[in-house]
Amino acid sequence: MRRLSTVFILAISAATAFADDKPATAPAVAAGEAKGDGMHPRLKxxxxLGDIILELDAVKAPITADNFIQYAEAGHYNGLIFHRIMPTFMIQGGGYTAEVKERKEGLRPGIKNEWTNGLKNVRGSIAMARLGGQPNSGTAQFFINVVDNAMLDTPRDGAGYAVFGKVVEGMDVVDKIKDVKTTAHAALPGMGAVVPVEPVIIKGVKLAGAYEKDKVKALMAEAEKAARKEVDAYIAKAEAETGKKFEKAPSGLMWIVMNEGAGDKKPTPTSTVEVHYTGWLIDGTQIDTSVGKEPATFLLTSVIRGWTDGVSMMKIGEKRKFVIPPDLAWAGRGFPPKVPPDAWVAFDIELLGIK
Structure with missing residues:
Protein backbone atom coordinates (compact mmCIF):
# COMPACT_ATOMS: atom_id res chain seq x y z
CA MET A 1 0.00 0.00 0.00
CA ARG A 2 1.12 3.56 -0.68
CA ARG A 3 1.88 5.59 2.42
CA LEU A 4 0.05 8.86 2.85
CA SER A 5 1.98 11.81 1.43
CA THR A 6 3.75 13.95 4.02
CA VAL A 7 1.56 16.89 2.97
CA PHE A 8 -1.04 15.50 5.39
CA ILE A 9 1.21 15.14 8.42
CA LEU A 10 1.00 17.93 10.95
CA ALA A 11 4.49 19.28 11.55
CA ILE A 12 4.44 21.51 14.63
CA SER A 13 7.71 22.90 15.95
CA ALA A 14 8.12 24.00 19.55
CA ALA A 15 10.93 26.38 18.67
CA THR A 16 11.57 29.71 20.34
CA ALA A 17 10.41 33.00 18.89
CA PHE A 18 13.63 33.82 17.06
CA ALA A 19 16.81 32.39 15.65
CA ASP A 20 20.05 33.48 17.30
CA ASP A 21 21.33 35.37 14.27
CA LYS A 22 23.38 38.44 15.11
CA PRO A 23 23.51 40.79 12.10
CA ALA A 24 25.54 43.97 11.98
CA THR A 25 24.24 47.24 13.40
CA ALA A 26 22.31 49.46 10.99
CA PRO A 27 20.93 53.02 11.16
CA ALA A 28 17.85 53.71 13.28
CA VAL A 29 14.46 54.51 11.85
CA ALA A 30 14.45 58.26 11.42
CA ALA A 31 12.70 60.34 14.06
CA GLY A 32 11.29 63.81 13.61
CA GLU A 33 8.88 62.77 10.88
CA ALA A 34 5.38 64.19 10.47
CA LYS A 35 3.05 63.63 13.41
CA GLY A 36 1.11 60.39 13.33
CA ASP A 37 -2.48 60.54 12.10
CA GLY A 38 -5.45 58.40 13.07
CA MET A 39 -4.30 55.59 10.82
CA HIS A 40 -0.74 55.91 12.09
CA PRO A 41 -1.45 56.30 15.80
CA ARG A 42 1.33 57.17 18.20
CA LEU A 43 1.75 55.64 21.62
CA LYS A 44 4.00 56.63 24.49
CA LEU A 49 15.03 54.03 31.50
CA GLY A 50 13.01 56.68 29.67
CA ASP A 51 10.17 57.14 27.20
CA ILE A 52 9.77 55.62 23.74
CA ILE A 53 7.33 57.03 21.18
CA LEU A 54 5.95 54.42 18.80
CA GLU A 55 4.10 55.09 15.57
CA LEU A 56 1.98 52.17 14.42
CA ASP A 57 0.92 51.50 10.83
CA ALA A 58 -2.76 50.62 11.00
CA VAL A 59 -3.03 50.81 7.20
CA LYS A 60 -0.54 48.04 6.45
CA ALA A 61 -0.95 46.14 9.73
CA PRO A 62 -4.50 46.85 10.97
CA ILE A 63 -4.93 43.59 12.90
CA THR A 64 -1.59 43.82 14.69
CA ALA A 65 -1.80 47.54 15.42
CA ASP A 66 -5.30 47.23 16.85
CA ASN A 67 -4.24 44.22 18.90
CA PHE A 68 -1.34 46.15 20.46
CA ILE A 69 -3.56 49.15 21.22
CA GLN A 70 -6.18 46.93 22.87
CA TYR A 71 -3.55 45.44 25.19
CA ALA A 72 -2.19 48.92 25.92
CA GLU A 73 -5.63 50.35 26.73
CA ALA A 74 -6.38 47.37 28.98
CA GLY A 75 -3.24 48.12 30.99
CA HIS A 76 -1.75 44.74 30.16
CA TYR A 77 1.77 46.12 29.73
CA ASN A 78 1.80 48.07 32.99
CA GLY A 79 4.54 46.73 35.25
CA LEU A 80 5.89 44.20 32.77
CA ILE A 81 9.54 44.15 31.70
CA PHE A 82 11.80 43.75 28.72
CA HIS A 83 12.59 40.13 29.54
CA ARG A 84 14.73 39.16 26.57
CA ILE A 85 17.58 41.44 25.56
CA MET A 86 20.03 40.59 22.81
CA PRO A 87 22.24 43.63 22.07
CA THR A 88 23.03 42.62 18.49
CA PHE A 89 19.50 41.52 17.69
CA MET A 90 16.44 42.91 19.51
CA ILE A 91 14.76 43.69 22.84
CA GLN A 92 11.57 41.79 23.67
CA GLY A 93 8.85 42.62 26.18
CA GLY A 94 5.19 42.41 27.03
CA GLY A 95 5.08 38.98 28.64
CA TYR A 96 6.80 38.84 32.04
CA THR A 97 6.73 40.65 35.37
CA ALA A 98 9.77 42.01 37.23
CA GLU A 99 9.93 38.63 39.00
CA VAL A 100 10.16 36.99 35.55
CA LYS A 101 6.76 35.38 35.89
CA GLU A 102 4.65 35.14 32.78
CA ARG A 103 1.51 37.29 32.79
CA LYS A 104 -1.17 35.10 31.24
CA GLU A 105 -4.19 36.93 32.63
CA GLY A 106 -5.99 38.92 29.96
CA LEU A 107 -4.30 37.22 27.02
CA ARG A 108 -6.52 36.81 23.98
CA PRO A 109 -6.19 34.19 21.23
CA GLY A 110 -3.31 34.62 18.79
CA ILE A 111 -3.86 36.95 15.85
CA LYS A 112 -3.37 36.56 12.11
CA ASN A 113 0.27 37.07 11.15
CA GLU A 114 0.47 40.13 8.86
CA TRP A 115 4.08 39.47 7.84
CA THR A 116 3.38 40.06 4.12
CA ASN A 117 2.37 43.71 4.66
CA GLY A 118 5.61 45.11 3.20
CA LEU A 119 6.97 46.48 6.48
CA LYS A 120 10.49 45.26 7.23
CA ASN A 121 12.35 44.20 10.37
CA VAL A 122 14.82 47.09 10.31
CA ARG A 123 16.46 48.83 13.24
CA GLY A 124 13.83 50.72 15.23
CA SER A 125 10.86 48.75 13.94
CA ILE A 126 8.44 47.05 16.34
CA ALA A 127 7.13 43.58 15.50
CA MET A 128 5.10 40.76 17.02
CA ALA A 129 6.84 37.97 18.91
CA ARG A 130 5.39 34.49 18.43
CA LEU A 131 6.18 30.81 18.74
CA GLY A 132 8.33 29.18 16.10
CA GLY A 133 6.26 26.88 13.91
CA GLN A 134 3.05 28.71 14.86
CA PRO A 135 2.78 31.85 12.71
CA ASN A 136 -0.56 32.97 14.17
CA SER A 137 0.43 32.58 17.82
CA GLY A 138 1.23 36.25 18.52
CA THR A 139 -0.65 37.73 21.48
CA ALA A 140 0.81 40.55 23.62
CA GLN A 141 4.58 40.10 23.35
CA PHE A 142 6.49 42.36 20.98
CA PHE A 143 10.07 43.16 20.11
CA ILE A 144 11.97 46.20 18.90
CA ASN A 145 14.73 45.51 16.40
CA VAL A 146 18.04 47.10 17.43
CA VAL A 147 19.70 46.16 14.12
CA ASP A 148 18.39 45.29 10.67
CA ASN A 149 17.05 41.73 10.87
CA ALA A 150 16.21 40.86 7.27
CA MET A 151 16.09 37.14 8.08
CA LEU A 152 12.89 37.78 10.09
CA ASP A 153 11.19 38.93 6.88
CA THR A 154 11.85 35.53 5.30
CA PRO A 155 9.47 32.66 6.07
CA ARG A 156 11.19 29.83 7.90
CA ASP A 157 8.10 28.05 9.20
CA GLY A 158 5.53 29.30 6.72
CA ALA A 159 5.76 32.95 7.73
CA GLY A 160 8.05 35.76 8.81
CA TYR A 161 7.62 38.15 11.75
CA ALA A 162 5.03 40.91 11.37
CA VAL A 163 6.25 44.49 11.74
CA PHE A 164 3.47 46.90 12.72
CA GLY A 165 5.23 50.16 13.52
CA LYS A 166 8.44 51.95 14.41
CA VAL A 167 10.17 54.04 17.04
CA VAL A 168 9.95 57.73 16.10
CA GLU A 169 11.38 59.14 19.34
CA GLY A 170 13.42 57.52 22.08
CA MET A 171 15.73 55.27 20.09
CA ASP A 172 18.40 56.36 22.56
CA VAL A 173 16.28 54.74 25.27
CA VAL A 174 16.05 51.55 23.21
CA ASP A 175 19.84 51.56 22.97
CA LYS A 176 20.14 52.02 26.73
CA ILE A 177 17.90 48.99 27.21
CA LYS A 178 19.88 46.81 24.81
CA ASP A 179 23.11 47.62 26.67
CA VAL A 180 22.00 46.67 30.19
CA LYS A 181 23.71 43.81 31.99
CA THR A 182 21.92 40.49 31.52
CA THR A 183 21.98 37.01 33.02
CA ALA A 184 20.44 33.58 32.48
CA HIS A 185 17.18 32.81 34.28
CA ALA A 186 15.37 29.56 35.06
CA ALA A 187 12.10 31.02 33.75
CA LEU A 188 13.60 31.19 30.25
CA PRO A 189 15.49 27.90 29.91
CA GLY A 190 17.84 27.57 26.97
CA MET A 191 17.76 31.29 26.19
CA GLY A 192 21.16 32.11 27.62
CA ALA A 193 22.04 35.37 29.37
CA VAL A 194 19.16 37.51 28.11
CA VAL A 195 17.26 38.61 31.25
CA PRO A 196 18.26 42.02 32.70
CA VAL A 197 19.98 41.86 36.08
CA GLU A 198 18.08 45.03 37.02
CA PRO A 199 14.54 44.86 35.57
CA VAL A 200 13.73 47.32 32.79
CA ILE A 201 10.12 48.06 33.64
CA ILE A 202 7.38 49.14 31.25
CA LYS A 203 5.44 51.59 33.40
CA GLY A 204 2.66 51.95 30.87
CA VAL A 205 1.73 52.32 27.20
CA LYS A 206 -0.81 54.98 26.25
CA LEU A 207 -2.16 56.53 23.07
CA ALA A 208 -0.48 59.86 22.41
CA GLY A 209 -2.74 60.99 19.58
CA ALA A 210 -5.74 60.15 17.44
CA TYR A 211 -6.70 56.59 16.56
CA GLU A 212 -9.31 55.93 13.86
CA LYS A 213 -10.54 52.69 15.38
CA ASP A 214 -13.67 52.43 13.22
CA LYS A 215 -11.67 52.88 10.02
CA VAL A 216 -9.18 50.25 11.14
CA LYS A 217 -11.99 47.80 11.93
CA ALA A 218 -13.43 48.47 8.47
CA LEU A 219 -10.06 47.67 6.89
CA MET A 220 -9.94 44.40 8.80
CA ALA A 221 -13.45 43.47 7.68
CA GLU A 222 -12.63 44.34 4.07
CA ALA A 223 -9.58 42.08 4.09
CA GLU A 224 -11.61 39.21 5.53
CA LYS A 225 -14.31 39.72 2.90
CA ALA A 226 -11.74 39.65 0.09
CA ALA A 227 -10.28 36.40 1.40
CA ARG A 228 -13.74 34.84 1.58
CA LYS A 229 -14.66 35.95 -1.95
CA GLU A 230 -12.36 33.36 -3.53
CA VAL A 231 -13.82 30.62 -1.33
CA ASP A 232 -17.37 31.60 -2.27
CA ALA A 233 -16.43 31.51 -5.96
CA TYR A 234 -15.01 27.99 -5.58
CA ILE A 235 -18.14 26.80 -3.77
CA ALA A 236 -20.43 28.27 -6.44
CA LYS A 237 -18.40 26.63 -9.22
CA ALA A 238 -18.39 23.22 -7.50
CA GLU A 239 -22.14 23.37 -6.87
CA ALA A 240 -22.79 24.31 -10.50
CA GLU A 241 -20.63 21.44 -11.77
CA THR A 242 -22.12 18.80 -9.46
CA GLY A 243 -25.69 20.04 -9.35
CA LYS A 244 -25.58 19.62 -5.57
CA LYS A 245 -25.36 21.98 -2.60
CA PHE A 246 -22.66 21.83 0.05
CA GLU A 247 -23.67 20.73 3.53
CA LYS A 248 -21.93 22.41 6.45
CA ALA A 249 -20.96 21.24 9.94
CA PRO A 250 -20.85 23.64 12.94
CA SER A 251 -17.04 23.46 12.73
CA GLY A 252 -17.12 25.04 9.27
CA LEU A 253 -16.29 21.85 7.35
CA MET A 254 -18.31 21.63 4.11
CA TRP A 255 -19.00 18.68 1.83
CA ILE A 256 -20.95 17.31 -1.10
CA VAL A 257 -21.67 13.56 -1.29
CA MET A 258 -20.60 12.66 -4.83
CA ASN A 259 -21.32 8.91 -4.61
CA GLU A 260 -23.19 7.18 -1.79
CA GLY A 261 -21.43 4.42 0.16
CA ALA A 262 -22.74 0.99 1.07
CA GLY A 263 -23.76 -0.42 4.45
CA ASP A 264 -23.74 1.30 7.81
CA LYS A 265 -20.11 0.91 8.86
CA LYS A 266 -18.16 4.14 9.29
CA PRO A 267 -14.63 4.70 10.60
CA THR A 268 -14.05 6.13 14.06
CA PRO A 269 -11.59 9.01 14.57
CA THR A 270 -8.98 6.40 15.62
CA SER A 271 -9.49 4.05 12.66
CA THR A 272 -6.94 3.22 9.99
CA VAL A 273 -8.48 3.83 6.58
CA GLU A 274 -7.66 3.30 2.92
CA VAL A 275 -8.59 6.10 0.52
CA HIS A 276 -8.02 7.67 -2.84
CA TYR A 277 -7.83 11.47 -2.76
CA THR A 278 -6.96 14.60 -4.67
CA GLY A 279 -6.35 17.92 -2.94
CA TRP A 280 -6.31 21.49 -4.19
CA LEU A 281 -5.89 25.01 -2.97
CA ILE A 282 -9.04 27.06 -3.49
CA ASP A 283 -7.46 28.72 -6.55
CA GLY A 284 -7.32 25.30 -8.24
CA THR A 285 -3.63 24.53 -7.63
CA GLN A 286 -3.29 20.79 -7.01
CA ILE A 287 -1.59 19.88 -3.73
CA ASP A 288 -1.33 16.12 -4.07
CA THR A 289 -3.16 13.04 -5.35
CA SER A 290 -3.19 9.28 -4.96
CA VAL A 291 -5.26 8.75 -8.10
CA GLY A 292 -3.37 6.63 -10.61
CA LYS A 293 -1.19 5.28 -7.80
CA GLU A 294 -1.66 2.93 -4.87
CA PRO A 295 -4.36 3.99 -2.38
CA ALA A 296 -3.23 5.85 0.73
CA THR A 297 -3.49 4.10 4.11
CA PHE A 298 -3.29 6.09 7.34
CA LEU A 299 -4.55 6.60 10.88
CA LEU A 300 -7.27 9.23 11.09
CA THR A 301 -5.50 10.64 14.16
CA SER A 302 -2.42 11.44 12.05
CA VAL A 303 -3.99 13.92 9.64
CA ILE A 304 -5.54 17.37 9.68
CA ARG A 305 -8.80 17.70 11.60
CA GLY A 306 -10.79 18.35 8.42
CA TRP A 307 -9.80 14.90 7.22
CA THR A 308 -10.44 13.24 10.58
CA ASP A 309 -13.91 14.77 10.88
CA GLY A 310 -14.80 14.33 7.22
CA VAL A 311 -13.69 10.74 6.64
CA SER A 312 -15.31 9.68 9.94
CA MET A 313 -18.70 10.51 8.37
CA MET A 314 -18.20 8.32 5.29
CA LYS A 315 -19.26 4.78 4.42
CA ILE A 316 -17.11 2.37 2.43
CA GLY A 317 -17.35 3.17 -1.27
CA GLU A 318 -18.50 6.72 -0.60
CA LYS A 319 -16.90 9.68 -2.36
CA ARG A 320 -17.16 13.24 -1.06
CA LYS A 321 -15.93 16.66 -2.06
CA PHE A 322 -14.74 18.62 0.98
CA VAL A 323 -13.99 22.30 1.49
CA ILE A 324 -11.87 22.74 4.62
CA PRO A 325 -11.35 26.09 6.42
CA PRO A 326 -7.84 27.00 7.63
CA ASP A 327 -8.44 26.16 11.29
CA LEU A 328 -9.36 22.58 10.30
CA ALA A 329 -6.39 22.34 7.92
CA TRP A 330 -2.91 23.79 8.48
CA ALA A 331 -4.04 27.14 9.94
CA GLY A 332 -1.28 29.75 10.24
CA ARG A 333 1.48 27.17 9.93
CA GLY A 334 0.65 26.28 6.36
CA PHE A 335 2.62 23.42 4.86
CA PRO A 336 5.43 24.97 2.81
CA PRO A 337 5.89 24.97 -0.07
CA LYS A 338 2.53 23.48 -1.08
CA VAL A 339 0.09 25.10 1.35
CA PRO A 340 0.50 28.75 2.43
CA PRO A 341 -0.53 29.97 5.90
CA ASP A 342 -4.27 30.40 6.50
CA ALA A 343 -5.20 28.59 3.30
CA TRP A 344 -8.58 27.06 2.58
CA VAL A 345 -8.20 23.68 0.88
CA ALA A 346 -10.48 21.31 -1.04
CA PHE A 347 -10.31 17.53 -1.31
CA ASP A 348 -12.09 14.81 -3.23
CA ILE A 349 -11.90 11.70 -1.02
CA GLU A 350 -13.11 8.17 -1.75
CA LEU A 351 -13.21 5.76 1.21
CA LEU A 352 -12.06 2.33 -0.02
CA GLY A 353 -11.74 0.47 3.25
CA ILE A 354 -11.51 0.49 7.04
CA LYS A 355 -8.68 -1.50 8.63
Missing amino acids: METS
Missing part, protein backbone atom coordinates in the same frame (compact mmCIF):
# COMPACT_ATOMS: atom_id res chain seq x y z
CA MET A 45 5.76 53.75 26.21
CA GLU A 46 7.08 54.83 29.60
CA THR A 47 9.95 52.70 30.85
CA SER A 48 12.25 52.84 33.85
